[in-house]
Amino acid sequence: GENVEQHPSTLSVQEGDSAVIKCTYSDSASNYFPWYKQELGKRPQLIIDIRSNVGEKKDQRIAVTLNKTAKHFSLHITETQPEDSAVYFCAASTGNQFYFGTGTSLTVIP
């Protein structure tokens, strides 16, 4: 089955700096790669996703890149704000099954 690894497990940045979270996957059949933000006690919320036919996608301060050859994808958050503090999860999917990384706890220091 699919194996998704996520790094780092914790990340602290100063407000205004950038944050980068990286994930690797093992199954070349995976073709959909979402990123979720989870605040304490809440459900995961989709923040951005990328499909295997695209190399990069951007939505305001958030961007995701995908390297299918190397089987890795990354989340980039620019101009971080305190409200970006949360746990972020990457996932890989073939459509009917989603496999998640173990999460990155991001703290943005004011």
Next chain:
Amino acid sequence: NAGVTQTPKFQVLKTGQSMTLQCAQDMNHEYMSWYRQDPGMGLRLIHYSVGAGITDQGEVPNGYNVSRSTTEDFPLRLLSAAPSQTSVYFCASSYSAGLNYEQYFGPGTRLTVT
């Protein structure tokens, strides 16, 4: 449009008891899944369904049963609860259109087994 709903929000069971976690969605999504979330381990897939009458096992299916008699509902049954099943359980649904598999999560059920 309520999205994905789960009941109950919290539950305490004694070892050996059985119970059913309810999940429903009103978005006419084909795919539904159950995950458990444990500290430091992310979300792990328990069971999933690609449509009414079709279910399959995920990464951690032991001790759980599911059924999908309708598109809307996907209950998760704990057959004989064990302390190792203490966790937060999330139900999710998604549709598939081309390469668009956007998944929506329910609010979760926090289960404690003593």
